[in-house]
Amino acid sequence: xxxxxxxxxxxxxxxxxxxxxxxxxxxxxxxxxxxxxxxxxxxxxxxxxxxxxxxxxxxxxxxxxxxxxxxxxxxxxxxxxxxxxxxxxxxxxxxxxxxxxxxxxxxxxxxxxxxxxxxxxxxxxxxxxxxxxxxxxxxxxxxxxxxxxxxxxxxxxxxxxxxxxxxxxxxxxxxxxxxxxxxxxxxxxxxxxxxxxxxxxxxxxxxxxxxxxxxxxxxxxxxxxxxxxxxxxxxxxxx
Numbered sequence: 557x558x559x560x561x562x563x564x565x566x567x568x569x570x571x572x573x574x575x576x577x578x579x580x581x582x583x584x585x586x587x588x589x590x591x592x593x594x595x596x597x598x599x600x601x602x603x604x605x606x607x608x609x610x611x612x613x614x615x616x617x618x619x620x621x622x623x624x625x626x627x628x629x630x631x632x633x634x635x636x637x638x639x640x641x642x643x644x645x646x647x648x649x650x651x652x653x654x655x656x657x658x659x660x661x662x663x664x665x666x667x668x669x670x671x672x673x674x675x676x677x678x679x680x681x682x683x684x685x686x687x688x689x690x691x692x693x694x695x696x697x698x699x700x701x702x703x704x705x706x707x708x709x710x711x712x713x714x715x716x717x718x719x720x721x722x723x724x725x726x727x728x729x730x731x732x733x734x735x736x737x738x739x740x741x742x743x744x745x746x747x748x749x750x751x752x753x754x755x756x757x758x759x760x761x762x763x764x765x766x767x768x769x770x771x772x773x774x775x776x777x778x779x780x781x782x783x784x785x786x787x788x789x790x791x792x793x794x795x
Contacts, residue, residue: 561592563646563727564663567634568654570601573769575608578656579619585660589667593618594646597654598638600624632735632742642727649725652680655767658722662762666724669760676729676755677747679715680722686761696766703783707744710787715757718744722762729755741783748786 564582568575579595586593595618599606606623613619622641624634635651642649648667652658658680666678682689683704689697700719707718721743732753735745750757 559590559592560647561594561643561645562586562589562648562650562663562667563642564593564595564650564652565598565635565638565642566596566652566654567598567631567638568600568605569628569634570603570605571654572603572605572608574654574656574767575605576612578654578660579609579612581660583616583618585663589664594643595619596638596641597621598624598634598641600626600628600634602626630738631740632737632745635742636735639730646727649727649730650723651725652722655769657764657767659763659765662722663724665762666722666760669758670724670726673758674756675758676726677750677757678724679717679720679747679757679759680762681715681717681720681759682762682764683716684759684761688761688763690763691766692764706783707748711744711748713744713747713751715747715751715759717759718747720762737786741786744783745786 564586566578582595597609597620599609599621606621609619609621613621620641622638624637628634639649648670650663650666652660662680666680669675670678681687682700704716704718707713719740729750733746733749735742735749737745747757
């Protein structure tokens with residue numbers, strides 16, 4: 557029997573209120589899949605998140621934790637560093653948020669759909685039939701919908717949830733996506749590159765829950781500038 561290996565990769569900034577529950581649920585979910593796995597954390601900030609994970613990793617060697625900077629360097633930059641830590645014998649890479657927006661128990665759903673379709677990328681989607689969004693403020697729903705329409709219009713990306721961070725990648729395909737963005741805008745950029753390179757992308761409905769602890773790290777001003785930069789690069793073919 558061939559045992560697959562999954563690398564769960566999470567970049568976080570000041571998430572001490574959520575990190576222990578997330579790690580416990582990840583471990584339980586991955587054990588049920590009966591796979592070989594590692595959980596890679598790349599941590600910015602100084603609220604104690606890194607210290608919590610460092611203690612947990614002493615008792616669980618599947619947890620690998622790396623410290624970045626005291627101040628956030630940007631989500632795209634953080635994931636770029638985290639991706640460099642993935643073990644070479646990994647088959648699939650799962651990315652997700654650290655704030656419990658994404659449910660670790662749904663990793664199996666992404667994996668099952670990948671096996672059925674042989675997709676290169678599986679996106680956990682909030683914008684297709686069957687998805688559930690719980691306790692999300694109206695303004696966030698509106699912004700999410702507008703952002704996704706924005707990228708459909710300017711870039712023709714067919715995926716309906718272009719800003720979802722809950723994804724499964726084949727490792728060999730992930731390593732071919734050389735994105736340039738530094739912030740949250742790296743998420744749609746990755747799909748733009750994947751679509752341009754004819755990678756197979758599918759969407760799977762997920763349950764998305766609004767965070768109950770901690771505060772959002774999304775900087776709307778910087779993210780908007782990042783989106784504008786993507787448009788500029790596309791217009792002048794700089795990417």
